[in-house]
Amino acid sequence: MFSAAVAIAYAAWTIRSGVQLAVDTPTYSGWADALIAAHFNFSEYLGSQTFVAPPILYLLWITVVAATKSILGPSWMTGVVFLNWLSFSLGAYALLAAVRRLTRSGASMLLTALLLLVAGDLLIFVPYVVSDVMFWAISTGVVICGVSLAAADADERSARTRTIALGSILIVVAVMFRPVAVPLIAFWLISIATFTFRSVIDRFATPVLVLGVAVAGLAILVHAYVLANPSAWPAGSMPDMLTMVRDEYRAGMFVHQSSPPMLVEPAVDVLGYARITFQKLLFFITPWLPHYSTAHTVINLLFFVPGYGLSIAAISNLRRLPAPQQRAVVVLALFVLAVVVFHAMTLVDSDHRYRLPILPAILMLAAVGLESVRRPRTLASIARAK
Numbered sequence: 272m273f274s275a276a277v278a279i280a281y282a283a284w285t286i287r288s289g290v291q292l293a294v295d296t297p298t299y300s301g302w303a304d305a306l307i308a309a310h311f312n313f314s315e316y317l318g319s320q321t322f323v324a325p326p327i328l329y330l331l332w333i334t335v336v337a338a339t340k341s342i343l344g345p346s347w348m349t350g351v352v353f354l355n356w357l358s359f360s361l362g363a364y365a366l367l368a369a370v371r372r373l374t375r376s377g378a379s380m381l382l383t384a385l386l387l388l389v390a391g392d393l394l395i396f397v398p399y400v401v402s403d404v405m406f407w408a409i410s411t412g413v414v415i416c417g418v419s420l421a422a423a424d425a426d427e428r429s430a431r432t433r434t435i436a437l438g439s440i441l442i443v444v445a446v447m448f449r450p451v452a453v454p455l456i457a458f459w460l461i462s463i464a465t466f467t468f469r470s471v472i473d474r475f476a477t478p479v480l481v482l483g484v485a486v487a488g489l490a491i492l493v494h495a496y497v498l499a500n501p502s503a504w505p506a507g508s509m510p511d512m513l514t515m516v517r518d519e520y521r522a523g524m525f526v527h528q529s530s531p532p533m534l535v536e537p538a539v540d541v542l543g544y545a546r547i548t549f550q551k552l553l554f555f556i557t558p559w560l561p562h563y564s565t566a567h568t569v570i571n572l573l574f575f576v577p578g579y580g581l582s583i584a585a586i587s588n589l590r591r592l593p594a595p596q597q598r599a600v601v602v603l604a605l606f607v608l609a610v611v612v613f614h615a616m617t618l619v620d621s622d623h624r625y626r627l628p629i630l631p632a633i634l635m636l637a638a639v640g641l642e643s644v645r646r647p648r649t650l651a652s653i654a655r656a657k
């Protein structure tokens with residue numbers, strides 16, 4: 272019922288908005304035309320393309336665009352938007368089902384549904400001819416698989432095997448859909464490790480989270496050192512992506528290709544590079560910016576205030592939770608941290624589309640956080656019993 276209501280609401284919004292073109296849409300269209308011209312010969316297509324990120328990391332998305340063009344002709348953009356809505360609807364259904372399994376609470380499912388209705392980042396991009404919503408759905412599938420695996424008991428062998436198989440397939444799809452799948456790979460490996468060493472996580476959940484924050488901080492410092500000293504890159508010359516990031520830092524550009532440019536004091540040393548990364552991190556997670564309309568501001572606050580607040584509650588009340596929920600919170604929190612730090616060290620966009628993959632994690636954390644606030648004594652007794 273909840274998922275159907277959310278899907279209908281998004282369908283109405285999408286129909287009202289109509290098909291929207293993004294800055295990247297013509298680029299995707301041109302790549303799709305090249306794939307069609309190559310008669311879907313992927314080897315020939317990849318050999319003819321160059322980009323700052325390897326073209327193979329967009330291959331499945333471009334295949335979707337090319338196939339839609341081949342089938343629907345001039346109406347291909349409408350077809351992509353329909354696939355966006357369908358992807359969102361399936362992702363929302365799977366997410367609500369996962370929240371039900373994780374919390375066994377109707378209140379948490381209702382919270383998730385209500386937050387999906389005011390998820391401005393998703394509402395904005397469903398009508399756009401871009402890959403972000405489909406990638407959100409793929410990311411949601413990976414997150415659900417990772418949480419299911421991390422929270423599983425040792426005797427759930429058949430379910431574990433199916434989950435590992437499905438999650439691994441989704442990881443391959445994600446890697447070939449968009450080049451920002453690196454945090455998903457890290458999350459998947461962390462989820463497998465959490466299941467494998469669940470007894471350790473059950474005892475040291477909080478120290479593991481602290482360790483994750485420390486590793487993230489160290490990564491930012493190493494990243495800053497390499498940008499300030501390109502010769503320190505261990506494998507020849509720096510990748511094109513990092514070279515572009517370095518040049519942006521030197522120009523004081525902390526938001527990629529924003530219009531008008533968003534500039535800060537340029538980086539001149541290691542601390543300067545680390546400072547800009549931290550500024551990008553704050554920009555990535557902020558729910559409000561001065562140029563937002565009133566409606567955009569209200570919707571974002573309706574989503575992120577309870578989303579962030581209840582996520583913090585889930586982490587703060589970690590030791591009150593049953594062991595499976597503790598492990599779920601650990602992998603979800605580490606995933607959010609990985610995505611935020613990864614984009615802070617590479618690219619953040621002014622429209623915040625890169626943070627879509629963390630939304631399912633925030634929603635699941637918020638659901639657990641609600642239960643930790645709503646039923647603290649019940650959860651504490653369950654945790655002690657385990």
